[in-house]
Amino acid sequence: MSKHVVIDPITRIEGHLRIEAVIDENNVIKEAFSSSTMFRGIEEILKGRDPRDCGLLAMRICGVCTGTHYQRSIEAVEHAFGVTIPKNARLVRNLMQGALYLHDHIVHFYHLHALDWVDITKALEADPKKAVEEAQKWAKIAGTRAWNASEDNYKEVQDRVTKYVKQGRLGVFGNAYWGSKAYKLTPEQNLIGLSHYLDALDLQRRIAKAQAIFGGKNPHPQSIVVGGVTCVQDIKNPARIAEFKDIIQLAQKFTKQAYLPDVYMAGTMYADEALAGVGGGLGNFMCYGDFNLDDTPFYEAKKLFPSGIVLNKDLSKVYDLDQSKITEDVTHSWYEGNDNLHPFDGKTNPNYTGFKEKKEGIAYLDTDKKYSWIKSPLYDDQRMEVGPLARMIVGVARGDERITKYVTTFLKNGNLPTKVLFSTVGRTAGRAIESEMMADVIIQWCDELAANVAAGDLSTWTEFDFDKVSKDAQGYGMAEAPRGSLGHWVKIKDGKVVNYQAVVPSTWNAAPKDYKNRMGAYEASLVGTKVVDPDQPLEIIRTVHSFDPCIACAVHIVDTKGKELAVYKVDPLGGCRA
Template sequence: MAKKHLVIDPITRIEGHLRIEAIIDENNVVTDAYASSTMFRGIEEILRGRDPRDCGLLAMRICGVCTGTHYQRSIEAVEHAFGVTIPKNARLVRNLMQGALYVHDHVVHFYHLHALDWVDITQALKADPKKAVIEATKWAKVSGQLPFNASESVYKQVQDRVTKYVKQGRLGIFGNAYWGSKGFKLTPEQNLIGLSHYLDALEIQREIGKMMAIFGGKNPHPQSLVVGGVTCVQDIKNPARIAKFKQILKLARKFCKEAYLPDVYMAGTMYADEALEGIGGGLGNYMCYGDFNLDDLPFYDSKKLFPSGIVKNRDLTKVYELDQTKITEDVTHAWYEGNTNLHPFDGETKPNYTGFGKKENNIAYLDTKNKYSWIKSPLYNDERMEVGPLARMIVGVAKGDERITKYVTTFLKNGNLPTKVLFSTVGRTAGRAIESEMMADIMMEWCDELAANVANGDLSTWTEFDFDKVSVDTQGYGMAEAPRGSLGHWVKIKDGKVVNYQAVVPSTWNAAPRDYKGRLGAYESSLIGTKVANADQPLEILRTVHSFDPCIACAVHIIDAKGKELGVYKIDPTGGCCA
């Protein structure tokens, strides 16, 4: 039987435009894969010639999801260039804003972008609500919790609500999925639990969004970060604002512990055979830049909640220290011209679109022997890396970090799971859940620390600096983590203006095409060996790709460099609200 060439384009339930092409053999096993972004990125070019203090407000437009983290990395890059260290209050506020983004992003990802790779909505309608309560209680008990919003009446209402949509032919957000695929493994009752929590998460994520706006001014695209600190002075001084933040955080924390973690235990157990086999494991090389400063030193010297480091070949006994000078970007298979393997300080963004390759049966296939993606291929010390929550957990455990090790080992122990399940699609999904619980817990501590510091009379939120003296000829970087993984912004400044700006984002690392040696990117590598139950319904491919939480809009952006008008929009300020 001849091999089949599958094309999935666009990949939905992600941010941005992503195309996956996979080759499967006669047993429906993926033998080769290619990941391609079909949008051009040009945000760096917009920043040339700008005042570096303004870069953060523009760089956050790289993405509409993880806006605040791009904002902070850009601000930190300029602070690094200027030699500015921010006050304690500013550090804590930035940590709380970034932490809120993590929890929000992870909850939205698991339930609204990834859950339908595990949960069959049609089977949930066949479940017994009474048995579903028993099932939910069982999984919550694994981590010593009560189940979130679980009752026979709640589950029955969920079934009635979705059944009504089905009868009206208005599946909406549940439409166009691979319902009935043999790739689904949950029982009807487990599917009903997942569906119920999907709907609960719609309300929860809205509340977490409010939490991000308390110190950010609004969400998305907060406004309160500036070079030298933060501007939300009145919010810091007002105990009611900190108390409101903490109140919402308690709800988010409750949901993570009573719904999110139990659901991951449930899904992980039902797909344990794939986890044990290492399906979706991919490169096996993990990198973390480190994030969340725990002291008041400059960010590059500060102790981190997530320690930086490199783990290779899934070997948890050895950690390599991170050296940012070893980061380069290759454009051999990306639609750009210019030199390859350049460090971001010297990086170039010169489009060179060469188009697709052959066309068969009215399908245009990628020209995979040449250029086939708008995403560059980052390398660390000439090696491919995976980044993200799983990488942070793996590097933390390998480094012996006490807090991370405790959360990871507790999760594995409660689920009666060996460490090797982490190196899989299931493990990547579990890493995000583990991190969410840990983040919600430590943010409670940061809230108390901020309140106590202000109560003791420290109201400092900004470090003064003389722009004219520090901005002549310099360069700096801001390197930390985003919800999806390692994020770095690099800026060069001359005569007080930006002369070069480059951002290497998590989805650049993970979604990249092959490099100059023909080595696969993280998405591509993770698909090799995946068995597809039905070639016409490649659910298993989607499940693994979604486990990375693709944010292609971060990795690529479209502009018209000549200032041509791309569209005109009319806003009705008196209209209703849409979520």
């Protein structure tokens, strides 16, 4: 007899996400449905605004990857105005964005995703001496030394967590599926993961400081403007660049000595699932491209991450990206109509139709109709997965020398075939591979910025005549966020925004079915997964977390039984009111 499982809310993510799954008598997922139970209304708030102000408002779409929304919005207006930024501005934007990637990936793996692999309770049973040997083993595979691996450290970690357990103060470690048979790490491996979890708490604070050096603050930096950046004094000061570089070098060391070895460790222990392709999903990958490597307009520049499309896991072919082929379908989304529109013509007209009937006090999604606030993006009428793994897949398919080197080195060191990338484990590994590459490249950009300033170039902004360029225009900013492909599209008339649409990574990945009833990336990745215990669906959480969901900016909230708590009306010129 099949069982209908509801996980709401999915925790350790940004925003509100609900997953429903139909599991057969063999505990295999046959159907899955992804629903955002929160409404994003930023696009409507931006209408009527001065386009130069959009970035500061658009970054409020998210409380995590604020800087990347900020930059994409600014770039959309620069594209509309035909503005190309100077070299210093390009490098500073790359540094801010690169620091965001490192911060986001490390926080994600340790503080959002690690507890899907690491059983904290079993770490308390570990032998610290054996844990040191275990850590050194995985670090050797990664070609490095183990991070903070000593008996004293591991014993101190055990004592600290044991104290909380005895006091009944588990905090963020509470209410998990501890003891589930879906956990596979040994006690010593769990202890290593727990130790690095705690170390990463301090590191994330330091990387946030690096972001603030050029951004002014974190989150929500404020130094990017249409035409360039405003952090002139920080660029001119060698000590500020050196401070930024020191922090990144620490993150680089942690990534190589802790993050990568931990992913090797988890990947090896879950190798059977990786080889079987558990969590593989759609098999279609897309990357917009990101991090300009020259000073031509962003849509023409050579990229650190090349753009492209890979279909059906076929790395022998890569297709060029054409932004005109991007559309958003709302057949199963809580918006008016069944339109499938390009973002320039996109509409954000809410039409909340509610949940289906309640059973035993639980309201289920009306999956035959509309069941999510997220739209369903399509590329050339195809569903796509985006994110770090997609960037690595497209990079390898493109024959990019740098990306191919990092990916093949990772696979070779772990004695892993390429096919393991197409899985939950592979998606997690893709993020770690990218983190190592980003740390190395950011340090090069630091040196490039310092050398450029030392040579006398202090330009940070390109002047433009707003009155001449802003009357009637449209533009897009398309690049990558830590979680995947991110685009902002803006239409301007008489110097004011008349339409604005943002298609974010979790729109691509977390979307519901489309007009052909084809699943989104989350949904497709869950189908076929065997769950050890449907009452503790750890496998579902692990796969969904591997995408690093980011579903933010709610103005509509429902409780767990589908009861409406409040209704909000959006006023484009005055925020929102109850």
